[in-house]
Amino acid sequence: MILHDYLPSGNGYKIRLLLSLLGKSYQLKHYDIVKGESRSAEFLSINPNGKIPVLELDDGRYLAESNAALFYLAQNSAFWPEDSWQQAQVIKWLSFEQYSHEPNIASPRFWLSHAGMTPARQAQLADKQQQGYAALAVMEQHLKQQDYFVANRLTIADIALYAYTHVAEEGGFDLQQFPAVLSWLGRIAKQSNYVSIDDDSALIN
Amino acid sequence: MILHDYLPSGNGYKIRLLLSLLGKSYQLKHYDIVKGESRSAEFLSINPNGKIPVLELDDGRYLAESNAALFYLAQNSAFWPEDSWQQAQVIKWLSFEQYSHEPNIASPRFWLSHAGMTPARQAQLADKQQQGYAALAVMEQHLKQQDYFVANRLTIADIALYAYTHVAEEGGFDLQQFPAVLSWLGRIAKQSNYVSIDDDSALIN
Structure with missing residues (x-):
């Protein structure tokens, strides 16, 4: 592939x-x-x-x-549950990630750490960060009660939400306010075969 | 339910x-x-x-x-295909809907036709409408080649995209530029048991 x-x-x-x-x-x-x-x-x-x-x-x-x-x-x-109710929960969190999480957490990171700030981006930054904190609070509330998002084990719901959450500080977010999120990030980083976001060992020309 | x-x-x-x-x-x-x-x-x-x-x-x-x-x-x-590649195509269009389509087509409609305009909303309107037109153009290109989004039949990919597309004109979008989208809207509205967005017959107190 x-x-x-x-x-x-x-x-x-x-x-x-x-x-x-x-x-x-x-x-x-x-x-x-x-x-x-x-x-x-x-x-x-x-x-x-x-x-x-x-x-x-x-x-x-x-x-x-x-x-x-x-x-x-x-x-x-194992990353996709067999039960259709649990599958629906995974789709719920994937939808949450694309609608409520990614646009508000990934965009500030992209602007502040990769693409650069413009006046139009600056005008949206505070609102994005407020909504990003709201998404992190929803995650915190959920992870206070369970180790993973769905089915008490690592699924693609966790993988999807992990991607931008673990680098949210590059977008100006303070994750220390979210201890359950931090514990969950730690659990994922300890998985066997874990790779970091900057691992480029598969890179071709 | x-x-x-x-x-x-x-x-x-x-x-x-x-x-x-x-x-x-x-x-x-x-x-x-x-x-x-x-x-x-x-x-x-x-x-x-x-x-x-x-x-x-x-x-x-x-x-x-x-x-x-x-x-x-x-x-x-019948609205969810059995084949996993076709299922992945449905998830692809559901993701497109939540990330590239809904925020750019539903928000202008909500502001212009339901919630009212504010200076902060006005500042984002032109950009939203530009991105909304881009999403409609992606749909048009796809629907020029096939009657429905996935598997040549009506699936939840069509239902998800239909919802805000068929009222896009309330957000200031001109759908006449997208003849394949208009034909597709018509095919969906002709389904048996179709209901309109303002059908409130299930309403309870």
């Missing part, structure tokens, strides 16, 4: 982390999204929405959207 | 439309989100994220996030 990706992306890292936990090998093809490399005609032919990551299967099929790739790769593994 | 909802919400309407297409009865409990009724202590006890819709099952379990409710209700029906 080839993962079309941008190394600092938490959305890409979700897939890299799951692939590593599953013990699956892949190649990482890098695009500098700050330079617009995910908007080229070539890239738009593999994802018309112009966003990394895109998972390319061995047979040449392409799958865009990080949480769709998590879903597909996790089938028939 | 009880759907905790706000009648103009496209996110709630997704679930109402699927329930109707499935021929399932339910009761609709209404919250005026403009008045903050989804932020009360009572509401937060059923969804700590403070957002409608929430599906309440007959046994008292609660499920937040509209696309999670679609996933759960569609199990073992």
